[in-house]
Amino acid sequence: GLQQIEVVTEVDSTNARALQALQTGVRTGLFVAEYQHAGRGRRGRGWLSPLASSLCFTLAWRFNSGAAALEGLSLAVGLALQQALAEQGVEQVGLKWPNDLLVAQAKLAGILIELSGDAAGECQVAIGIGLNVALPEAVAEQLDQPCIDLRALGFSGSRTALLAALVRRLIQVLQRFEAGGFAQLRPDWEAVNVFQGQSVRLTSGTHSFDGVCLGVTDQGGLRLQTDKGQEVFHGGEISVRAH
């Protein structure tokens, strides 16, 4: 089980809460909020979550390994969410490297993993998930990319039950990841990779690379067939899109 579970109406960011808790010695925890007034997205962006329109939660976790082994973690987390959603009848979800959940090119959920400490061979992580449930139209219009929510996918089940299913599957997948790394999850990940076998353009800073997406490595790097041969790309400020 989880050592600490905290459900609140409002918080700055559930990731910030989880990082605080980890720093004060909590080993595993779940932090859930109905509303975040300073929700964080990837690449220093914000994350909008109007009241009750999404599921915002963070799992605090510790790994007995250095951060280097965690490259595949965000992929593993995406896979866990995709699997839990499929179990709940939401079957159209694909994964976009490194960690967006998409349905027909529109974003359903995002993942933000933040490290708190990487000392003595132990690595503390806040695994934050924002899943669109029923975004008000006014909010959807403000976003910088096409979004979709569970309501549009016909999901009308309980958010609480869904949260429980997501967390249960996440814990299972994290335990598998801890024991055997990303390699064992790789075939499942590639099976739902939205770009598998597709032409993509990858952008990193001022550089861009065109190629066909071959899948991912056992560590979670993105594999492209470019005109120079096979190349592997690692996280950071990289974006990938169809080309």
Ligand code: BTN
């Ligand atoms: C992304 O940019 O795609 C990642 C978005 C992650 C948002 C979630 S909502 C719960 C958790 N708390 C935060 O402040 N961010 C993450």
